Amino acid sequence: MRRALLGRINFPGLAVIAAAIMLWEIYTRTAGSHFDSLASSGAIFAAIKTLFLDGPLADQLWHTTSIALVGWVIASALGFCIGLAIGLSRTAWTYSMASLDVLRSIPSISFVPVAVMWFGFSVTTELLIVVYVSLWPPLLATLHSVNSAPAGLLDTARVFHLSKLSTLVNIVLPAALPSILVSLRLSLALSIALAVVAEMIGNPEGLGFGMVFAQQAMQPARAFAYLVVIGTLGWGVNAIFLLASRWLTRGYESAP
Amino acid sequence: MNPAQAATDVRSSGPPKGDAKVDLAFRCRGLSIDVGDEQRRIIAGLDLEVPRRQFLCVLGESGVGKTTLLRVFGGLTPAAAGSQLELNGQPITGLPVGAVFVFQNYAASLLPWRTVRRNVELGLEATVAAAERRTRALGALDLVGLAERANDHPWQLSGGMQQRVQIARALAVEPNLLLMDEPFGALDAMTRETLQVELRRIQREAGATVIFITHDVDEAVFLADRLIVLKGEPATIGLDVVSDLPVERDQVRTKELPAYLKLRHMIYDVVRRSGNP
Numbered sequence: 160m161r162r163a164l165l166g167r168i169n170f171p172g173l174a175v176i177a178a179a180i181m182l183w184e185i186y187t188r189t190a191g192s193h194f195d196s197l198a199s200s201g202a203i204f205a206a207i208k209t210l211f212l213d214g215p216l217a218d219q220l221w222h223t224t225s226i227a228l229v230g231w232v233i234a235s236a237l238g239f240c241i242g243l244a245i246g247l248s249r250t251a252w253t254y255s256m257a258s259l260d261v262l263r264s265i266p267s268i269s270f271v272p273v274a275v276m277w278f279g280f281s282v283t284t285e286l287l288i289v290v291y292v293s294l295w296p297p298l299l300a301t302l303h304s305v306n307s308a309p310a311g312l313l314d315t316a317r318v319f320h321l322s323k324l325s326t327l328v329n330i331v332l333p334a335a336l337p338s339i340l341v342s343l344r345l346s347l348a349l350s351i352a353l354a355v356v357a358e359m360i361g362n363p364e365g366l367g368f369g370m371v372f373a374q375q376a377m378q379p380a381r382a383f384a385y386l387v388v389i390g391t392l393g394w395g396v397n398a399i400f401l402l403a404s405r406w407l408t409r410g411y412e413s414a415p
Numbered sequence: 416m417n418p419a420q421a422a423t424d425v426r427s428s429g430p431p432k433g434d435a436k437v438d439l440a441f442r443c444r445g446l447s448i449d450v451g452d453e454q455r456r457i458i459a460g461l462d463l464e465v466p467r468r469q470f471l472c473v474l475g476e477s478g479v480g481k482t483t484l485l486r487v488f489g490g491l492t493p494a495a496a497g498s499q500l501e502l503n504g505q506p507i508t509g510l511p512v513g514a515v516f517v518f519q520n521y522a523a524s525l526l527p528w529r530t531v532r533r534n535v536e537l538g539l540e541a542t543v544a545a546a547e548r549r550t551r552a553l554g555a556l557d558l559v560g561l562a563e564r565a566n567d568h569p570w571q572l573s574g575g576m577q578q579r580v581q582i583a584r585a586l587a588v589e590p591n592l593l594l595m596d597e598p599f600g601a602l603d604a605m606t607r608e609t610l611q612v613e614l615r616r617i618q619r620e621a622g623a624t625v626i627f628i629t630h631d632v633d634e635a636v637f638l639a640d641r642l643i644v645l646k647g648e649p650a651t652i653g654l655d656v657v658s659d660l661p662v663e664r665d666q667v668r669t670k671e672l673p674a675y676l677k678l679r680h681m682i683y684d685v686v687r688r689s690g691n692p
Contacts, residue, residue, distance in 0.1 A: 311523025317491060318516045319538035319588070329537070333528050410528040412570040 198380035206384035215369065216388065223354050223365040224392060226282065230289030231350040235343055238294045242301025247327075252306075263299070267292040267349075268356060275361045282364070285357040292353045293346040300342030304335035337411060340404045347400055351393050366392070440592050440624035441465040441488065441502055441514075447495040447649075448480065448487055456495070458484055459649035465592075470618055470625045472635035474682060475645035481628045482596055484645070488626060489516045489594045503591050513591040519600045521577045525569040531580050532556065532565040538588040555587040556580075558617055575606035582614070586621055593618075595627045599634065608666050611637055615664060632686065636679050637664060644685045654685040 180200045187199035198206070210216035245251045245259075271288055278284040308331045316326040358367025366389050373381035442465065448458040457480040465471055475481050486492040487500075490510035494500065500507040502514055515538070518524045525534050535552040543551065556562045559579040561572075569577050578598055585593055599607040615638060618625055629635050635642055639658050646653030659674050669675055 309523060311518065311520055312526065314491060314516070314518065315524045315526075315537070317510060318489065320510060320512065320541070321537075322541065325541065329540075330526065333526070336528075408528075410530075410568055412527050412568075 195377075196379050198383050202380040203383045203387060206378075206380040207387065210369075210381065210384055216384075219365050219369045220388060220392065223351070223358065223367065223389075224396075226285055226365065227289060227350040227354040228396075230286050230354065231293050231347055234290045234293035234346060234350070235297050237290070238297030238342075238346070239301050239339070241294075242298040243305060246302040246305035259299075263295050267295075267353065271357060271360050274357075280362055282362060285354060285362040285365075288357040288361065289350050289354050293350045296342035296346040296349070297339060300338050301335065304338040305331055308334045337408055340407065344397065344400055344404065347396060348393060351389070351396065355389055438467040439464055439501075439504070440467045440469070441626070443488070443501070444499040446484075446487070446498040446500065448483055448492070448498075449495045450483060456649045458487075458645075459651060461651060463643070463652070465624060465626065467591075467624055468622055470615070470627065470638060470640040471643065472627045472629060472639035472641070473643050473645060474629060474632065474635050474686065475650065476686060477630060479645045479647075480650045481630075481645060484650075485516070485594050485596050485626065485628050488592075489514050491516065511592075515585040515588055515590040515593055517581050517585050517593065517595040517598050519597045521574070521581045521598075521601070522569070525577060525580060525584075527568065527570055530566050530568055531561065531572070534569060534580060535584045535587050537584060551587050552583075555583040558586060558620060559583045560613070573606075574602050575610055578602065578610065579613070582617065586617070586623070591624060593623050593625045595625060597629050598627075600629070600631075607634070612664070612666060614638065619662075632679060632682050633670075636660075636675060636682065637666070637669065642678070642682060644682060646685065646688075654682065656681065 184200040187194075187197050187202075191197050207216070245255055267288075270291060274284045274288050274291075278287065312330050312334060313326070316330050321329065354365065355367035355370075358365040359371045362368070366385055370382055370385035370389070373379075373385060441463075443461060443463050446458060446461040446463070447456060449456050461484075473481055473484065483492060487494045487498075490507060500511075502511045505511075526537070529537075532549070532552050535555055536548045539548045539551060553562060553565060556565055559582055561576060561579055561583065564572060564576065569580060572580065578601075582598070599610055602610065611634060614625075617623075627635075627638060636658070641657045642654070643652055644654040645651070656678070658678060660669060660672065660678070
């Protein structure tokens with residue numbers, strides 16, 4: 160088991176990252192040392208440690224992570240249900256597709272000031288932004304994939320007299336699963352990104368706020384520290400989701 | 416035989432009509448089929464009676480309407496008004512219970528996320544309890560020789576095996592009528608020959624009635640108890656002949672019999688004849 164795990168670690172990739180960190184350290188201490196706005200690798204790690212142990216980083220990390228995840232779960236459920244309803248009903252499709260096309264073309268970030276106007280600088284604003292933006296990938300993916308179940312499988316359902324519900328549960332949804340999982344992975348990344356953005360502009364809490372605060376206090380090491388933490392959060396959550404999604408599609412020929 | 420006479424030569428060798436004692440699995444009367452936006456008539460006034468346990472092969476050139484005809488038999492495509500279809504003595508409206516279709520594209524009709532056994536159980540899920548479902552599925556897999564692969568996924572099997580899984584799935588529901596649309600068309604020659612022998616064995620053991628579509632004359636002559644050739648636009652039965660080949664057939668010896676060659680020749684005469692009847 161240990162050998163299998165060891166075999167899965169990407170040693171070349173890790174080596175490149177370690178080398179980059181060291182090169183950055185060398186650069187900031189030599190040629191880049193006159194820049195006030197840069198911080199060396201060592202300084203960044205020290206800042207992370209200080210912020211975590213003595214500072215607000217732990218709380219902020221918890222805040223951003225929980226808002227992003229809660230928002231993502233709500234958005235996924237909502238997006239899936241709406242997508243399913245529109246995908247399965249010809250009437251719903253006819254009446255809603257034009258509006259959907261318009262809405263999703265509006266860049267999501269431009270809704271942030273609007274949300275701040277409505278709900279002020281609060282957690283509600285942040286959650287609303289996360290949900291609104293993360294809604295779209297699962298909604299569109301569900302809508303389209305539910306409508307494009309492979310014809311051969313639908314014929315098979317008819318041949319064996321499967322009820323409409325049975326066809327949906329046994330054929331349409333499993334066929335749609337890979338596509339929906341990809342959209343969920345995308346919306347997860349969006350959730351974290353938009354939570355951070357909302358914190359920068361709309362809600363003075365969490366990692367986004369921490370980063371802006373460090374920037375305004377002219378502390379580059381701390382600002383970079385937040386950047387590293389945000390990046391690690393995104394990577395970690397994505398990795399966990401990938402594992403879960405591979406397990407869910409373990410029967411399929413190719414994982415998403 | 417002059418061409419005009421031969422083309423309309425329906426030497427019906429099925430049971431005499433009106434004989435109530437003969438057990439018919441399937442019958443159609445005056446069957447017509449229109450397709451496309453312009454509702455072009457591709458099949459006109461077809462009469463057919465298929466006795467139980469008969470292995471019937473339907474031949475014809477590409478595009479004559481064999482697949483559409485089979486889809487109509489299976490209820491996947493509607494027939495034109497005035498057509499009468501009966502399965503087991505009951506008129507067919509919509510999708511008949513008791514007829515199962517086997518598709519040429521096995522990969523597109525097996526569920527890749529289910530194991531082989533659960534794929535075979537698909538048709539039983541609405542009506543049969545779990546334990547009995549499992550027994551019947553394993554029984555059907557045994558019949559096609561795939562019992563040990565029950566827990567694999569379809570994509571782990573070769574093409575020939577996947578097609579056998581589809582056949583097992585059809586047999587698991589114990590159908591009155593098995594409708595097979597060029598099921599071996601996507602397979603290589605050796606697999607095809609093996610499966611042809613297997614299919615005859617399976618059909619005899621299961622006592623199934625089969626309507627088998629193919630454009631391959633040799634395949635049809637090897638498999639069939641009775642052969643029909645569709646011909647013309649709109650298509651009608653150009654030839655209907657009962658095979659006089661022995662019940663036990665072999666890919667090498669049977670194909671050397673004079674009866675085999677004669678039957679083959681007869682069919683090619685009808686199929687190759689150009690022009691409409």
